Amino acid sequence: MWDVVVVGGGNAALCAAISAREAGASVLMLEAAPKEWRGGNSQHTRNIRCMHDAPQDVLLESYPEEEYWQDLFKVTGGQTDEALARMVIRSTADCRDWMRRQGVRFQPSLSGTLHLSRTNAFFMGGGKALVNAYYRSARALGVAIRYDAPVTSLDIDDGRFLAARVGSERIEGQACVLAAGGFESNRQWLREVWGCNERGEWPADNFLIRGTRFNQGVMLKFMQDAGADMIGDPSQSHCVAIDARAPLYDGGICTRVDCVSLGIMVNRNGQRFYDEGEDFWPKRYAIWGRLVAMQPDQIGYSVIDAKALGRFMPPVFPGEKADTVAELASKLGLEPAALVRTIAAYNAACRVGRFDHTALDDCHTEGLTPAKSHWAMPIDEPPFHGFALRPGITFTYLSLKSDARARVHFGGRGSPNLFGAGEIISGNVLGKGYTGGIGMAIGTAFGRIAGMEAARSARGPQAGPVSSSREP
Numbered sequence: 001m002w003d004v005v006v007v008g009g010g011n012a013a014l015c016a017a018i019s020a021r022e023a024g025a026s027v028l029m030l031e032a033a034p035k036e037w038r039g040g041n042s043q044h045t046r047n048i049r050c051m052h053d054a055p056q057d058v059l060l061e062s063y064p065e066e067e068y069w070q071d072l073f074k075v076t077g078g079q080t081d082e083a084l085a086r087m088v089i090r091s092t093a094d095c096r097d098w099m100r101r102q103g104v105r106f107q108p109s110l111s112g113t114l115h116l117s118r119t120n121a122f123f124m125g126g127g128k129a130l131v132n133a134y135y136r137s138a139r140a141l142g143v144a145i146r147y148d149a150p151v152t153s154l155d156i157d158d159g160r161f162l163a164a165r166v167g168s169e170r171i172e173g174q175a176c177v178l179a180a181g182g183f184e185s186n187r188q189w190l191r192e193v194w195g196c197n198e199r200g201e202w203p204a205d206n207f208l209i210r211g212t213r214f215n216q217g218v219m220l221k222f223m224q225d226a227g228a229d230m231i232g233d234p235s236q237s238h239c240v241a242i243d244a245r246a247p248l249y250d251g252g253i254c255t256r257v258d259c260v261s262l263g264i265m266v267n268r269n270g271q272r273f274y275d276e277g278e279d280f281w282p283k284r285y286a287i288w289g290r291l292v293a294m295q296p297d298q299i300g301y302s303v304i305d306a307k308a309l310g311r312f313m314p315p316v317f318p319g320e321k322a323d324t325v326a327e328l329a330s331k332l333g334l335e336p337a338a339l340v341r342t343i344a345a346y347n348a349a350c351r352v353g354r355f356d357h358t359a360l361d362d363c364h365t366e367g368l369t370p371a372k373s374h375w376a377m378p379i380d381e382p383p384f385h386g387f388a389l390r391p392g393i394t395f396t397y398l399s400l401k402s403d404a405r406a407r408v409h410f411g412g413r414g415s416p417n418l419f420g421a422g423e424i425i426s427g428n429v430l431g432k433g434y435t436g437g438i439g440m441a442i443g444t445a446f447g448r449i450a451g452m453e454a455a456r457s458a459r460g461p462q463a464g465p466v467s468s469s470r471e472p
């Protein structure tokens with residue numbers, strides 16, 4: 001029998017497995033994905049948001065606990081547990097030393113990375129390198145790892161974990177950490193929660209999944225049915241408008257298109273539908289997935305002219321390009337007359353002041369619905385560029401209720417030996433909204449706590465630093 005069974009293979013699972021092993025437990029990690037696809041959504045990440053009271057290696061200036069908390073409070077609209085949130089925030093002050101010991105390396109942020117150089121530490125080599133470093137470290141410590149091992153159910157008795165089941169195989173453990181992500185890759189479940197719209201469309205059928213295909217929510221569903229306390233709205237997700245040419249899964253960060261605020265966004269009918277200049281792009285990029293999801297066919301088109309080039313990070317894949325608006329419309333598959341009309345009305349409504357994309361400037365529209373509040377410049381300088389965009393789901397918010405010891409709850413009572421970490425419990429801290437780098441902060445903080453708590457629950461007071469490889 002294993003001391004600790006960890007379900008999952010991303011950042012949270014790895015932090016839990018390494019921490020449990022460091023505390024002397026024998027640890028088995030069960031990753032649903034094959035080795036080459038290991039690492040869940042964590043393999044697509046780039047950074048972790050960290051509090052700091054003074055400049056620190058790759059982090060500029062300061063980002064105190066209070067400011068971090070206020071940022072989190074704002075994006076969640078107060079749907080957060082302050083005690084748990086502050087615990088996560090405080091843990092980011094020194095978690096990088098532990099991460100470095102596992103082989104993770106950091107680098108200063110690159111330009112064009114959503115203005116995060118003060119607040120976020122970037123992983124050298126991105127999330128893939130981070131995940132690889134953790135796997136190497138876990139192996140070296142003696143964590144046993146099984147790939148292609150999707151856990152289908154657990155044996156639980158009165159809130160106590162007994163065993164994990166991978167198909168017909170039963171794997172016993174003294175304790176278990178669930179770190180199996182959300183249900184964003186489960187298209188049937190997304191279809192159920194998004195339903196059918198007034199046009200008779202099933203919007204979720206047109207969604208793309210930005211990350212792994214392996215986060216099918218099997219553990220979430222199982223735990224829900226087993227009577228675990230849940231938190232978070234299943235219909236809510238972090239949803240970005242991404243390049244419509246992205247693959248169904250694992251398009252990752254290179255499918256982002258960051259020029260929306262520099263031009264206009266139209267739907268399939270060539271009509272605008274929201275204020276593209278409402279606020280800075282980093283604060284608004286995550287609303288556009290849902291906005292596009294509400295449009296016919298769940299598709300939108302970002303249109304810019306030559307003036308916008310050089311003012312945003314160029315997408316990895318070039319969009320359509322044309323010398324006239326009508327030609328661009330044809331290339332995008334839009335009705336040319338409709339796009340020409342929309343752009344003519346927009347251009348006529350632009351009141352250009354002093355353009356400044358780094359400030360909420362005074363370039364705006366007048367008498368246009370919807371308005372464009374900032375950065376409104378006529379689209380009149382060829383060549384014109386257009387990108388088709390679809391909703392891209394990053395993660396879902398439905399989670400297991402948890403506490404400061406990362407315990408999973410049943411009927412308001414913490415389980416003695418079943419813990420949660422990462423996205424599967426993130427709804428306790430992030431009821432809605434998002435601020436860049438908080439996902440990895442939650443996974444790292446709760447992963448380490450869950451691993452230590454699981455080791456303690458399995459081994460009792462003798463849990464302590466690992467001396468040698470200890471497998472059953």
Ligand SMILES: Cc1cc2nc3c(=O)[nH]c(=O)nc-3n(C[C@H](O)[C@H](O)[C@H](O)COP(=O)(O)OP(=O)(O)OC[C@H]3O[C@@H](n4cnc5c(N)ncnc54)[C@H](O)[C@@H]3O)c2cc1C
Nearest residue numbers: 009010012032040041042046047151211422423437439440
């Ligand atoms: C494109 C993209 C970019 C992102 N960038 C950032 C960023 O820069 N910073 C940031 O903080 N956050 C970012 N995020 C969010 C971040 O990825 C998540 O918050 C974080 O990775 C969650 O970690 P996790 O370990 O809980 O889940 P994951 O890393 O998704 O891991 C879940 C694991 O569980 C496994 N699994 C699922 N079901 C089962 C099962 N039944 N049995 C066994 N294993 C199972 C999966 O295979 C996977 O290995 C990004 C997300 C995406 C998609």
